[in-house]
Amino acid sequence: MPFAPLLPYTATPNRKSVSPNSFRLTERFALLVAASAFITLCFGAIFFLPDSSKLLGGVFSHSSSMDTYSRTDLESVSSINWNGNDQEKLTVIPEDHKDVLKEATDALQRLPNEIRQYITVSEKETRVHEYPGKGGTDSDLPHIDYQRPPGTTGREPSDPDVAEKRAKIKQMMKFAWESYRRYAWGTSELQPVSKQGHSSNLFGSLQGATIVDALDTLYIMDMYEEFESATEWVETYLDFNVNAEVSVFEVNIRFVGGLLSAYYLSGKEVFRRKAVELGQRLLPAFKTPSGIPWGLLNLKSGVGRNWPWASGGSSILAEYGTLHLEFIHLSKLSGNPVFGEKVMNIRKVLNRLKKPQGLYPNYLNPNSAQWGQHHVSVGGLGDSFYEYLLKAWLMSDKADEEAKKLYFDALQAIEANLIRKSRGGLTYIAEWKGGLLEHKMGHLTCFAGGMLALGADGAPSDQTGHQMELAAEIARTCHESYIRTNLKLGPEAFRFDGGVEAIATRQNEKYFILRPEVIETYMYLWRLTHDPKYRQWGWEVVQAVEQHCKVDQGYSGVRDVYASQPSHDNVQQSFFMAETLKYLYLLFSEDDHLPLEHWVFNTEAHPLPVIRREHTGKPHPLL
Structure with a gap:
């Protein structure tokens, strides 16, 4: 719940005021x-x-960190020669903050020059303030000569059947968007059965999640009239100065990611300005002793906390580990290195910790910087952390070798400890709880097939083929979880125990909420192999969604995929347009539309351009 604002003190009406003139000189x-x-x-x-x-x-429910100090203080610390005789300069900083500042600075300095140049700029260029309320206008941002990245549009599919299927997916997008606009415009999401707006507690009173999440899909599908109306709403009504407690993770991947992507696709300054403004408002989440951010933040007060259920007040791996792509681009577009410094400090903290069996537990205490409960998952609570390690390397034009090493080291531990094969020959990724395996795989985990395929080319040469085979096996398992249901839609989680395989056995795991992860894996494997079965499997999902999720005004999730008839949950999730329909559209597009060598998709499917290395020594043309 949002914190109540502090009310100004008001004197009691019956209390008599005392005039200063009534005191004697000695009393004064x-x-x-x-x-x-x-x-x-x-x-x-x-x-x-x-x-x-x-x-x-x-x-105030949060601890101080390096954010306590002004930008000038941080820059003076960054200039210290830590191996020289400058230690006396640290006397202005409390003892318990010195290590945090030093580690963040060291992490930044060890980056390759090609990456560091995008998140460090000269004092003259730095105009964006760190804290909310001090920025947000075009004059605060450095001038950028916008250059549209390659592949924002692509050719029409040469195969008439493929073109027809892609056109059908665009029709689905039009129907979902028009339904939202008619009944829920400006709210977070649509309730398509009751025909009204819906707001998730993930966003508090922050409005417009569907509009911002859908911006780039509208642009990619050439729905320019709809894109312009969405742009007008963002410019006129999107307001971050709200007394709302929000999920830092969800607001980052949906709002910041959506605004950044819309800027790179269209070049409209409103999106850059809004993205940086929101990024500034998220910075107080990092005010912890370790620099590991809180999971929840009040956008107005800057007060943060963690989910009360999360292992003794821990931060969650998938949440604090899924900021890197967006925050590097925020530094790049704002000229302010603070965003990049924050995410590099997260990496520094993780590097310092011992990993059980080489695995990353899902819980980390932001005060002590120690692991919480030893629960490991490549699905919920862990998933996008691993995705962002790989994509940090790809987005850096493969210059960030540290991210690459961290990804492949983590993958090696996952394969040794979590990946198993069922008696029926299905490969799955189990969950690990204190050394014991739970033979369950979530729908969220199905993204891993696409991740494995995307990273296979960077694996050691003797592992590339193996990684592609593993990706294909994961895709097959997830496909089986769909076709083994009555509605031909995948459950939220499925198990490999008690004599069942790829089937949900608990009622609270049988629902389908329009999730994109299986389609995401099909899209990557199609792009990298051109095996026609991935388009065939994707089209099966289109048909099932049309038959069972489409209602009079939009698309709804269903409560039980094993039922003979669907029972709708009455929510058209914002990620249905951001991810599910976008990945389906790209599955039936030519490879030149958002080509993988030029674009990296954030975990909400918002495309961000690869930051090219500049071998000439000149600054990047967008800075």
Whole structure:
């Protein structure tokens, strides 16, 4: 729930005021002495009590970190020669913050020059302030000569059958969008059965999730009239100055990612400005002793906390580990290195920790920087962390070798500890809880087939073929989870125990909420192999969604994919237009439309351009 604003103090109406003229001279002098003593005591407490910043931080439910200091303070620390004689300069900084500042700076300095140049700029170029309320206008941002990246549009499919299927998917997008516009315009999502708007607690009172999430899909599908109306809403009504507690992860991948992608596709400045403004408002989430961000943040007050159910107040791997792509681009487009510094510090903290069996537990305490409960999953709570390790390397034009190593090291541990094959020959990725395997695979985990295929080319030469085979096996398992249901739609999770394979056995795992992960894997495998079965499988999903999820005004998830008739959940998720329909459209598009060598998709399917290395030593043309 959003925190209630503090109300201004109001004097009691019946209380009589006292005029200063009613005091005698001696009384005034006594009052002055008392006030002076009180002020001296207060300042003494602030400056001389040990770690007074923590005392204050506890009152406001979050601890201080490097954000306590001004940008000038951070830059002076960055200029210190840590191996030289500059240690005395650290006396201006409390002891418990020195290591955090040093680690973040070291992590940034170890980046290849090709990456670091995009998240560090000269003092003259830096105009964007770090905190909300101080930026947000075009004049705050450095000038950029916009250049449209390659592949924002593509050729029409040469095969008439493929072109017809792609046109059908565009019709689905039009129907979903028009239904939202008619009944839920400006709200987060549509309830297509009851024909009204719906707001998820992920966004608090922040509005317009579907509009921002769908922007790039509208553009990609040449729905320019709809794109312009969405752009007008963003410029006029999208407001981040709301007293709303939001999920940092969801707002980043949907809102920041959607705005960044819309900017790169269209070149419209409103999207760059809004993305940077929202990025600034997310920065207070990093105000923890470790720099690992909170999962929840009030956009107005800057107060953060974690989900109360998350292992003793821990931050979640998939949430704090899914900021890198967007925050690097925020630094690139704003000229402010702070966004890149934040995500590089996350990597530094993780590098310092010992991993059980080489695996990354899903929970990390942001205060102690120690693992919480040892639960490992490549599905929910963990999934996109691994995706972003790979994509950080790809987005850097393969310059970020550290990200590549972290990805393949993690993949090796996953294969050794989590990947298993059922008696029926289906390959799946189990979950790990304190050394014990749970033979369950979530729909969210099905993205891993596409991830494995996308990264196979970067694997050691003797592993490339193996990675592609593993990707294909994961795709087959997820396809089986679909065709083994009555509605031919995949359950939220499916199991490999008790004599069943790729089937949900618990009622709370039988639902389908229009998720994109299986389609995502089909799209990547089609692009990388051109095996026609992936288009065939994708078309099966189109037919099932049309038959069972389409209602009078939009598309709805279903509660039980094993039922003979669908029972609708009455929510058209924003990611249905952002991801599911976009991946289907690209599955039936030519490879020159958003080619994988030029674009990297964030975990909400928002395409971001690869940041090309500049061998000439000149700055990137967009900076």
